[in-house]
Amino acid sequence: MMSNSMEFHLSLYRKMVMIRQFEERVKYLFLEGIMPGTIHQYQGQEAIAVGVCEHLADEDVITSTHRPHGHAIAKGLSVESMMHELFGKSTGCCAGKGGSMHIGDMAHGMAPAIAIVGGGAPIATGMALAFTMRKQPQVAVAFMGDGAVNEGAVHEAMNMGAIWSLPIVYVVENNRYSASTPIAQTTKVANLADRAAAYGMPGVTVDGNDVLAVYEAAGEAIHRARTGGGPTMLEALTYRITGHSRRDPCLYQPEEERKAALTQEPIVRFTEFLLSQGHTQQALDGVRDEVNAEIERAVQSAMAAPDPAPEEALVGLFV
Amino acid sequence: MAQMTIAEALRQGLREEMTRDARVYCIGEDIGIPGGWGGAFTVTLGLEKEFRERIIDTPISEAGLFGVALGSAIMGMRPVADVQYSDFIFCAMDQVVNQIATMRYMSGCKLTVPITMRAPVGATGRGAQHAHNIESMFLGIPGIKIVCPATAYDAKGLLKAAIRDDNPVLMIEHKLLYGSKGARTESGAVDASSDIPDEDYTVPIGKGIIRREGRDVTLIGTLLMMHRAVQAAEVLASEGISAEVIDPRSLSPFDWPLVEASVRKTGCAVVVEEGPRTGGVGAEIAASLTERCADALLSPVARVAAPDIPVPFSPPMENFYIPDVARIAAAARSVIVRQRMSVSA
Structure with missing residues (x-):
């Protein structure tokens, strides 16, 4: 892996910016009332999806959450197919039947996102079991937030992953809030990864706003999973710099904390790093412009696509 | 051809399907522990010796195991996931209702979810x-x-049809019908054994069967209630009433052509179920019958069901709870009285 090359760093940057700009564009479309539905966004957590998924091929699989856009982009879904889905078009990646909270495409190894907190962990564990039963070299990653670790399904899933030594990584994105409730109010342990010991699996806490640190820690965990070493609980510390959903003004996040977080968010930090490594601001701006153009093409294409016939809703429940 | 109980027939069905298709596997609690019982009702007894890697015993984690079954199914496996008692599936309701039932649809109908879920019911x-x-x-x-x-x-x-179906199928089994033997014998068991053909066969999902032909009234019931309805039909026959007994065998999809044809013939129907009356299967069937063949109904559809209470323990109270032959026969007589009044008017 070309993990230290300038080209590699720029590709990570491009993916993170793609997620950020996609989310910003979606936020605007939503607030303007142009896009239907509700949204849960990923701004501030981009380094985690990108750092983890960089190790995964299309044949490796993930489960995601109600906050899935970042995972989808990092896993290789096209922003065009996603944008069509968010606009409810039958040309979307889930034919308009999934929407924001169920975005996914198994052609790229992403199951329809699971919008019940913790609900994806058993499913990812079952995907990993399928790899083991068929003696395939692939791995599964279950993405979840800090709120999910207090769900029973996650406990059951991590225990099963551990006793069967499955090829899976449980990635906990600790953005410090379960919707509006701060983590100190829900969880006693200092590090969520400490809970891994209860299942007999390694637990690792990493700076989730440092894409290279995530990349390195995820690489170890995924390598362990791929080579028969069983699951890992990987906790990535981060901060949600957008609302929980919709028009949430985040009044529950203390202003000082929020201000500090904005200086520590992953794209600010990676930009500083890239500039220190000899990348030019002009080059980074060029990446951003390209990304924006791609997203704009997706928006225009999605808005121009015809709405589905209402009765398409009745088609396809069963095979 | 061999006479088998339900537990034996299911075991043979699982063995044949696992032999036929390497993607088929069983996952559940206490299903393959050497020295154990082969699940709560002996269905998987001994299969772990033949299919060591495809009889997967789980921790007591119903949400976990149904989610695992789902994850493996969308990767192409064909799990048969069971709970020891149907009551335990409530621990897995998120996985069953939010995930298993919706996954294909949410994916834009691209994924297939070939899961068989088995759940034993009954007081x-x-x-x-x-x-x-x-x-x-x-x-x-x-x-x-x-x-x-x-x-x-x-x-x-039906088990074989469910396993070969590319969709989620919930197979509801009755504890008193298994014919479980040895330490797992059920008191009050009803003989549901059949001659099982040597050759491979399936029973199509969505197709019911007429268990007894009749002219005067249609009795509709599944599982234990089908057996009670047949007994009630015998009682009614001794009184000169000819009852037709229909076993829908599938509740979803439902064999409306079969049931509707019978009701159009008899002009009246009694729906029997073991569970509580309110919001029950009988309510759905009765409502649909009025929509489908109101013109042919000579009497309102009657429901025989349990009262709206939790299942009581004490044997006299439990026997009172479960619909019996006398209540089914009484309901049939009452709809026939109305039917005859309707005809004579």
Whole structure:
């Protein structure tokens, strides 16, 4: 892996910016009332999806959450197919039947996102079991937030992953809030990864706003999973710099904390790093412009696509 | 051809399907522990010796195991996931209702979810939490097919059809019909054994069967209630009433052509179910019958069901709870009286 090359760093940057700009564009479309539905966004957590998924091929699989856009982009879904889905078009990646909270495409190894907190962990564990039963070299990653670790399904899933030594990584994105409730109010342990010991699996806490640190820690965990070493609980510390959903003004996040977080968010930090490594601001701006153009093409294409016939809703429940 | 109980027929069905297709596997609690019972009702007894890697015993983690079954199914495996008692599937309701039932649809109908779920129902002297009849709770969930075998022949045939189906199928089994033996014998068991053909066969999902032909009234029931309805038909016959007994075998999809044809012939119907009356399977069937053949109904559809209470433990109270032959026969007589009044008027 070309993990230290300038080209590699720029590709990570491009993916993170793609997620950020996609989310910003979606936020605007939503607030303007142009896009239907509700949204849960990923701004501030981009380094985690990108750092983890960089190790995964299309044949490796993930489960995601109600906050899935970042995972989808990092896993290789096209922003065009996603944008069509968010606009409810039958040309979307889930034919308009999934929407924001169920975005996914198994052609790229992403199951329809699971919008019940913790609900994806058993499913990812079952995907990993399928790899083991068929003696395939692939791995599964279950993405979840800090709120999910207090769900029973996650406990059951991590225990099963551990006793069967499955090829899976449980990635906990600790953005410090379960919707509006701060983590100190829900969880006693200092590090969520400490809970891994209860299942007999390694637990690792990493700076989730440092894409290279995530990349390195995820690489170890995924390598362990791929080579028969069983699951890992990987906790990535981060901060949600957008609302929980919709028009949430985040009044529950203390202003000082929020201000500090904005200086520590992953794209600010990676930009500083890239500039220190000899990348030019002009080059980074060029990446951003390209990304924006791609997203704009997706928006225009999605808005121009015809709405589905209402009765398409009745088609396809069963095979 | 061999005479088998439901437990034996299901075991043979699982063995044949696992032999036929390497993607088929069983996952559940206590299903393959050497020295154990082969699940709570002996269905998987000994299969772990033949299929060591495809009989997967789990921790007591119903949400986990149904989610695992789902994850493996969308990767191409064909799991048969079971709970020891249907009451335990409530621990996995998120996985069953939110995930298994919706996954294909949410994916834009691209994924297939070939899961068979097995769940034993019925009040059997165990109190309220090992006794639910879950049929009505799943009937209103689009995305899950429901089958309810009352005989060993149907149990094996429907199991095989469920395993070969590319959709989620919930197979509801009755504790008193298994014919479990040895330490797992059930008191009050009803003989549901059948002659099982040597050759491969399936029973199509969504097809019911006429268990007894009749002219005067249609009795509709599945599982244990099918057997009670047949007994009630015998009582009615001795009184000169000719009752037709229909075993729908599948609740979803439902064999409306069969049931509708019978009701159009008899002009009246009694729906029998073991679970509570309110919001029950009988309510759905009765409402649909009035929509489909109001012109042919000479009497309102009657429901025989349990009262709206948890299942009581004490044997006299439990016997009072479960619909019996006398109540089924009485309901049939009452609809026939109305039918005859309607005809004579």
